Amino acid sequence: MLYHGDQRQDQIVAVKAFECSRLFAAADGLCRRGLV
Secondary structure, X not given: OHHHXXXXXXXXXXXXXXXXXXXXXXXXXXXXXXXX
């Protein structure tokens, strides 16, 4: 049960990291266009 919990936590961290990378990529794109 503990292992399943760890696996789930890793998945959550991976999803958050993916969302952050998308957010930074979008922000970088806006900066390059001079919108931010």
